[in-house]
Amino acid sequence: MLELVDLSHTYGSYRAIDRVNLKVAQGEVVCIVGPSGCGKSTLLRSIAGLIKPTGGNVLLDGRPVDGSPENLAVVFQDYSRSLYPWMSALANVGLPLRRRGLDKKRREAAAMAALEQVGLAGAAAKFPWEMSGGMQQRVSIARALAYQPKLLLMDEPFGSVDAQTREELEDLTLRVCAHHGMTILLITHDVDESVYVGDRVVVLSKAPGTVVGDLPVQLPGPRDQIHTRELDAFVRLRAEVGRLVRGMTPHRNGVETR
Amino acid sequence: MRRATSGVLRFWIVPVTLVLWELLTRMAGSPFFPPPSRIAGQFYDMWLSGPVSQLLLTDSALDTFGPSLGRLLAGWTIAGVLGIALGVALGRIRGLADYTDPVLQFLRALPPPLLVPIFFVLFKVGTPTQLAVIVFGVIWPVLVNTTDGVRAVDKGFLETARVFQFSRYDILRRVILPSAMPKIFAGLRLSLSLALILMVVSELVGSNSGIGYSLLYAQQSYDYAGVWAHIVLLGVLGLLFNALFLVAEGRVLSWHANARRNV
Ligand SMILES: Nc1ncnc2c1ncn2[C@@H]1O[C@H](COP(=O)(O)OP(=O)(O)OP(=O)(O)O)[C@@H](O)[C@H]1O
Ligand SMILES: [Mg+2]
Numbered sequence: 024m025l026e027l028v029d030l031s032h033t034y035g036s037y038r039a040i041d042r043v044n045l046k047v048a049q050g051e052v053v054c055i056v057g058p059s060g061c062g063k064s065t066l067l068r069s070i071a072g073l074i075k076p077t078g079g080n081v082l083l084d085g086r087p088v089d090g091s092p093e094n095l096a097v098v099f100q101d102y103s104r105s106l107y108p109w110m111s112a113l114a115n116v117g118l119p120l121r122r123r124g125l126d127k128k129r130r131e132a133a134a135m136a137a138l139e140q141v142g143l144a145g146a147a148a149k150f151p152w153e154m155s156g157g158m159q160q161r162v163s164i165a166r167a168l169a170y171q172p173k174l175l176l177m178d179e180p181f182g183s184v185d186a187q188t189r190e191e192l193e194d195l196t197l198r199v200c201a202h203h204g205m206t207i208l209l210i211t212h213d214v215d216e217s218v219y220v221g222d223r224v225v226v227l228s229k230a231p232g233t234v235v236g237d238l239p240v241q242l243p244g245p246r247d248q249i250h251t252r253e254l255d256a257f258v259r260l261r262a263e264v265g266r267l268v269r270g271m272t273p274h275r276n277g278v279e280t281r
Numbered sequence: 282m283r284r285a286t287s288g289v290l291r292f293w294i295v296p297v298t299l300v301l302w303e304l305l306t307r308m309a310g311s312p313f314f315p316p317p318s319r320i321a322g323q324f325y326d327m328w329l330s331g332p333v334s335q336l337l338l339t340d341s342a343l344d345t346f347g348p349s350l351g352r353l354l355a356g357w358t359i360a361g362v363l364g365i366a367l368g369v370a371l372g373r374i375r376g377l378a379d380y381t382d383p384v385l386q387f388l389r390a391l392p393p394p395l396l397v398p399i400f401f402v403l404f405k406v407g408t409p410t411q412l413a414v415i416v417f418g419v420i421w422p423v424l425v426n427t428t429d430g431v432r433a434v435d436k437g438f439l440e441t442a443r444v445f446q447f448s449r450y451d452i453l454r455r456v457i458l459p460s461a462m463p464k465i466f467a468g469l470r471l472s473l474s475l476a477l478i479l480m481v482v483s484e485l486v487g488s489n490s491g492i493g494y495s496l497l498y499a500q501q502s503y504d505y506a507g508v509w510a511h512i513v514l515l516g517v518l519g520l521l522f523n524a525l526f527l528v529a530e531g532r533v534l535s536w537h538a539n540a541r542r543n544v
Contacts, residue, residue: 073440090443097444104437108540109459118455119445152540170445 024049024084024206025070025174031078031231032065039065041231042079052200052207054217056268057227063210064100066232067176070208071097083174096172098180100210102163106151112138113147116166123170137169138162140195142188157184164192168199175200177209181216190248193220197246214264218257219246226267236267315506320513323506328514349480349491350518352408356415357476361469364420368427368465373457378428385424393418394482401487411483411491418479419472426468430461463537466530473522481515 025047032039040062047053057063069076072091081088096119099105106115117134125133138147141161151159160183167175177196181189197220200207211217217224218240226236242256251257299317306316328342335343371378393414400413434457442452458465484493492511499507531538 071440071444073443091446093446095444097441099437099441101437104435105441107438107441107456107459109462109536110455118451119447121451122446122448150536150539152536 024051025208026082026085027066027070027079028082029079030066030069030076030081032062032069032074032076033078038231040069040227041233043227043232043234045225045234045237047206047208049206050201050204052197052209052220052222053225054221054223055208055210055225055227056212056214056217056264057232058229058268059212061227061230062232063212063227064178066227067097067178067208067210071095071176092174094173096167096170096175098160098163098167098175098177100178100182102160102183103151103156105163106159106166108151111148111150112143112154112162112165115151115162116169119166119170133169134165137165140168140199141165141192155183157188160184161188161192164196168196171203172205175205175207177207179210179212181211189216194246194248196220212268214261214268215252218260218264219248219251224260224264226264229270235270236264238263313505315509319506320509323504324510324513327507327510344490345492345495348408349484349493352411352415352483352491353476353480356412356480357419357469357473359412360416360420360472360476361423363416364423364468364472365427365465367420368424369431369453369457369461371424372428372431372461373453388417389421393479394486397483397486406487411480411488414483415476415479419475422471422475423465423468426464426471427461430464431457433464434460463534466534470523470526470530473526474519477515477519477522 025045027043027045030043030045031041043066045053055063055066065074068074070081070088072081072088083092106112107118110118113131113134116137117130120130120133123130135144135147138144141164143158143161143165146154146158146162149158151162154162160180164177164180167177180196181192184192193216196207196209199205209217209220211220221240224236224238224240225234226238227233228235238260240260242251242254244251303316303318306314328339328345329337331337331339331342338346371381396417397410397414400410400417404410404413438456438460439452442456447456480491481493481496484491485497488494492514496508496511499505499511
């Protein structure tokens with residue numbers, strides 16, 4: 024569905040990402056991990072058509088993207104600059120749905136349902152500046168989920184919430200996306216989260232970022248916050264990803280690296 | 282506590298000034314500077330001794346204020362609409378500002394009263410000319426502030442709009458305009474006080490109704506208390522408009538004031 028071919032970007036003379044190659048299949052959940060400043064946001068912004076990469080290509084369904092692709096939602100890392108302070112949470116979530124040709128009532132119902140899912144039904148009338156960072160982040164997630172995009176890009180979407188809410192949001196995202204057959208690219212610097220959420224974990228190196236590991240996550244059964252994290256396979260994979268992120272050479276103990 | 286003290290101070294400054302003013306003008310005894318008590322009396326006789334059904338306003342007050350306030354509000358509204366529309370165009374259409382800037386700077390530098398004779402030729406004597414003077418004089422703060430405001434929209438806001446593919450109309454109506462609203466309101470407020478001045482100026486030259494005309498008439502009949510009553514009237518109107526405007530602004534921009542307080 025999504026393909027990155029030798030994607031590179033330099034800001035002036037600073038090389039942020041260097042020849043990133045990646046193929047994402049329809050319905051797949053791919054987590055991208057990498058140290059801070061390795062160009063994760065740059066990668067995501069290139070896919071979203073917000074910056075024009077200086078090298079390489081982004082292909083969606085085989086066609087190079089030019090500008091922002093259709094049916095795309097983004098949960099921005101900088102959530103405070105992506106919610107409109109002159110609108111309530113409900114209006115913020117409902118605004119993109121105008122494009123979906125829904126009337127006002129259906130838009131509000133869909134927005135309300137999404138806010139409920141992220142646990143903010145009671146804060147629908149609140150304005151962004153009346154909410155904590157974690158709440159704003161959840162509104163931003165609700166907006167993306169309500170939009171039901173084909174491709175969902177999330178840039179450290181669970182960074183400002185407490186551990187338990189974070190787990191709930193991880194499960195919610197997986198559930199909603201599986202239900203609508205969305206493809207997800209989720210950026211995180213949390214190794215644990217990448218293994219738990221992803222069907223695949225892609226590791227980027229220190230700047231300039233390039234792919235140093237691409238690990239399929241093969242865990243049995245539906246994911247469960249407690250059980251899944253106890254599994255041997257989970258623990259091994261987590262260690263493997265951790266080593267790659269720290270720039271160590273991979274231990275070849277049953278986990279395939281490409 | 283501090284706020285309470287400053288409130289009392291602000292309140293007391295008014296009577297103290299009035300008493301000082303009264304004493305000084307009485308001592309001076311100049312016919313050009315009548316004491317405030319006489320100005321108040323004149324003010325009352327001319328405008329405030331009417332029937333209750335007219336809110337105590339006299340017929341003369343209605344005849345004088347009506348046309349003036351009508352012109353002021355009409356001129357300000359036209360200038361506001363034009364200023365916002367042009368400002369959005371200048372701020373959002375790349376390159377347009379560069380082409381038009383020399384012309385706009387030139388027009389902006391012209392003192393509006395000097396254009397009265399030209400407007401006389403272009404429009405008829407009377408209200409159209411006065412409207413033209415007001416509009417021409419007060420459009421600039423709105424225009425300049427709107428241009429600045431729509432240029433300064435946060436990049437994050439626009440990127441969100443792009444990703445979710447808002448229509449051009451939605452981007453303008455729900456992202457750019459609200460984001461620029463604080464600046465636009467600052468421009469509108471400045472324009473309102475300018476509009477009051479230009480309203481009087483436009484009525485001083487070639488008009489036979491309104492506050493400016495009435496002021497000129499008082500002056501020509503050596504009624505200095507009357508002249509001062511007009512000056513006081515203009516001050517009161519200015520205060521009143523400003524207060525009303527702030528109330529409206531508080532409603533429309535509550536998100537802005539609150540968002541800033543919380544940062
Ligand atoms: N607009 C820009 N102009 C110049 N340099 C930039 C710009 N945006 C990012 N950079 C630089 O590019 C590098 C990668 O930035 P990016 O935001 O993609 O990193 P990141 O992996 O998302 O980091 P984090 O985990 O902290 O969010 C950083 O060193 C940053 O300083
Ligand atoms: Mg980032």
